[in-house]
Amino acid sequence: MLIKTPQKSFLRESAVTDESLFQERRILLKKMGFLGAGTLLSSAGSNKVSARFFNDDDVKFSTQKLHYSQDELNVHLIKTPEQKVVSHNNFYEFGAKKHQPAELAQHFNVNPWQLTVSGECDKSITLSYDDLINMFALEERIYRFRCVEAWSMVIPWIGFSLASLLTKVAPNSKAKYVAFETLYDPKQMPGQASRFLGGGITYPYVEGLRIDEAMNPLTLMSVGLYGKTLPPQNGAPIRLVVPWKYGFKSIKSIVAIKLVEQQPPTTWNRLAAKEYGFYANVNPTHDHPRWSQASERRITSGGLLTRNRIPTLAFNGYAEEVASLYQGMDLSTYY
Numbered sequence: 329m330l331i332k333t334p335q336k337s338f339l340r341e342s343a344v345t346d347e348s349l350f351q352e353r354r355i356l357l358k359k360m361g362f363l364g365a366g367t368l369l370s371s372a373g374s375n376k377v378s379a380r381f382f383n384d385d386d387v388k389f390s391t392q393k394l395h396y397s398q399d400e401l402n403v404h405l406i407k408t409p410e411q412k413v414v415s416h417n418n419f420y421e422f423g424a425k426k427h428q429p430a431e432l433a434q435h436f437n438v439n440p441w442q443l444t445v446s447g448e449c450d451k452s453i454t455l456s457y458d459d460l461i462n463m464f465a466l467e468e469r470i471y472r473f474r475c476v477e478a479w480s481m482v483i484p485w486i487g488f489s490l491a492s493l494l495t496k497v498a499p500n501s502k503a504k505y506v507a508f509e510t511l512y513d514p515k516q517m518p519g520q521a522s523r524f525l526g527g528g529i530t531y532p533y534v535e536g537l538r539i540d541e542a543m544n545p546l547t548l549m550s551v552g553l554y555g556k557t558l559p560p561q562n563g564a565p566i567r568l569v570v571p572w573k574y575g576f577k578s579i580k581s582i583v584a585i586k587l588v589e590q591q592p593p594t595t596w597n598r599l600a601a602k603e604y605g606f607y608a609n610v611n612p613t614h615d616h617p618r619w620s621q622a623s624e625r626r627i628t629s630g631g632l633l634t635r636n637r638i639p640t641l642a643f644n645g646y647a648e649e650v651a652s653l654y655q656g657m658d659l660s661t662y663y
């Protein structure tokens with residue numbers, strides 16, 4: 329575990345967003361001033377209106393062992409430039425192309441906001457925007473983030489553990505799973521109003537975790553990145569981050585969290601169950617039917633020609649912390 333001081337790169341934020349938003353987002357950094365120790369956990373359907381993920385590297389279906397130089401392996405430790413994190417997004421509510429969320433989400437109104445936590449628990453709660461920012465001690469966690477499309481980033485998130493939120497509502501013994509739901513507001517989210525723009529997904533976007541996955545200390549409710557509140561395209565005002573799972577589990581702009589007894593439906597599993605499982609743990613030995621998951625393209629400051637292909641790690645490098653959750657399970661059946 330490596331302790332890092334908060335990044336100074338926040339000053340460059342004024343270049344990527346308007347000044348008032350920049351001022352508002354700086355408040356979070358100020359609040360983090362004495363809390364912000366970073367943590368690098370370093371163990372080790374198509375456009376015809378059905379949504380599909382695309383592997384943008386044209387990686388051929390293959391699991392052959394690749395050879396990596398030390399330089400390439402070092403790429404694992406480089407933080408992704410903030411400008412890439414906020415401009416290369418998957419947020420289908422604002423368009424299915426990587427550049428669209430940053431363009432189409434800029435006027436997304438996140439305050440006021442309501443997040444309800446309810447279901448199989450003793451005391452349901454509803455949190456306001458201010459609660460999300462102020463109710464919990466915020467910390468910075470630098471996590472690897474691996475998309476199922478075989479690209480990846482290293483992102484300094486700010487947030488609090490989902491466990492600390494769930495503990496507040498006191499889950500009862502029937503709470504076996506946690507279901508998450510994104511805001512449904514087609515007036516603000518053009519992808520929800522157009523099947524073409526929104527990639528054919530049935531909205532609202534939904535996700536789920538098993539209760540022990542939800543309570544794992546790595547599971548983060550994120551309200552910020554790079555020392556500031558989340559930009560809309562990254563899931564403002566609050567999103568989930570589950571670093572050992574493919575990125576589609578990390579649902580954005582959450583309005584409802586429900587403790588439930590049965591495994592809840594999840595958006596990508598509903599669309600293509602053979603391609604996207606409920607678990608979606610990063611697994612280099614279980615290929616996607618259309619491409620290999622053995623390696624990934626780490627997004628760095630370089631362009632498309634940069635040598636940045638690196639091997640994918642089991643559980644995205646967090647096996648020490650989470651592999652025990654899946655003991656006795658066949659991970660190629662429960663993908």
Ligand code: MTE
Nearest residue numbers: 417418419420475510533575576578579580
């Ligand atoms: N959450 C919602 N509501 N809608 C989405 O389209 N995309 C998912 C996930 N959460 C998505 C979402 C996918 S596929 C990925 S890879 C990550 O968000 C991308 O997060 P990022 O844009 O912050 O990198």
